[in-house]
Amino acid sequence: MTTNPRTLYDKIWDDHVVETAEDGTSLLYIDRHLIHEVTSPQAFEGLRTAGRPVHQPKKTLAVVDHNVPTTDRSKPNEDPESAAQIAALAENTREFGIEYYDEFDKRQGIVHVVGPEQGFTLPGMTIVCGDSHTSTHGAFGALAHGIGTSEVEHVLATQTLIQKKAKNMRITVDGKLPDGVTAKDIILAIIGEIGTAGGTGYVMEYAGEAIRSLSMEGRMTVCNMSIEGGARAGLIAPDEKTFDYILNRPMAPKGEVLESAMAYWKTLFSDEGAHFDREVRLDAASLPPIVSWGSSPEDVTSVTGVVPNPDEIENEGKRTSKWRALEYMGLKPGTKITDIMLDKVFIGSCTNGRIEDLRAAAAVVKDKKIAGNIKLAMVVPGSGLVKDQAEAEGLDKIFIEAGFEWREPGCSMCLAMNPDKLSPGERCASTSNRNFEGRQGFKGRTHLVSPAMAAAAAVAGHFVDIRDWK
């Protein structure tokens, strides 16, 4: 029997469709469900009201991340709303029989760091979470995307989700990345190229030599920000690096099960001749380190560039919105990116809070000190296990000696839902993924960069081209 060539997305989709209605609406089987404290309370409330159990509790993993303070956790949580959400997650997971990593558990961390780390995230799976950055898990060749709270309830109750199939897009990044240019720069450049709506209605598969050359951490960074490019999900075909990463993870299959899983995983790639509705190509060799200047992840430029002049934009609506962004950011057209002075530096998040990110940042700040104008520079490991690993390698000492704060794992200053926030007007070099108005705190100003660029900015007090770093 011959089958039409299929994309990786087509294959995973086909393997999970339970039923498709005439209008194309499908019921999709969900293999893995991650939950956190922010988007799960009403879902459990709904189950309780309807008197429903969780259909397959072992397929859900819960972790607390958004609201937890990143300082001493033995003290009571001072924010009543956070405390209530955290208490609710503990109670709900206990009542419904779901495994939960609380704020004192070594395995606790940002949900998108924890899933892969535990081997909960595996190739070919459908993975959902009430969180937009679930796209991160696509780095393993899993179809992974964010869902809303009512869908969280649906998945808890049925282990299925109602979906319409998205279109296929392939983004090929050819060539070799220059030194100092990272996965973060690739994805920022892609979003700069296609815009934040560029991926709307698509699942994006990343391919090409530069993507294949990335570590699993780097691939996660790329897939993480698929959502900022508007896509439903991001995907990278699994390969030997993927399999090596998974091996021996606590929840990953072992022995014979692993062997048969592996045989399946090896079929997970887009067939030669498979149809993509849109193709985008980028040359890695021409990419510089990227810095965002505005209040949208598409507002990016090279570190060697200047703040652009919105008057050069033809479309009036866009022109007005970019002027507004510059006003919010307190920047003037023509300002050199390397002249932008900073107040704070944040290294962490589900985009760049993994061990390699911390290694890259530590290599930059080793034997150096943060600049006098930097009021706070912090490193927040993506999970307790990342923190342990970093400490075993002595990275914490490097950061602390340079003047950084070394914190407990969580979302931290990626978003203003916990005590780590920018004050109005403060400017931050951040390794996170969103630079919307108020994202890191009311009137806070965010510049998105790679971990090495953030670390160098902390030392210099302003942005510097990491390619010139000594």
Ligand SMILES: CC(C)[C@H](C(=O)O)[C@@H](O)C(=O)O
């Ligand atoms: C709080 C949560 C629902 C949210 C998301 O969906 O992404 C957060 O993680 C974010 O990054 O903005």
Ligand code: SF4
């Ligand atoms: S680290 Fe940031 S982007 Fe990631 S889940 Fe937490 S808040 Fe969302």
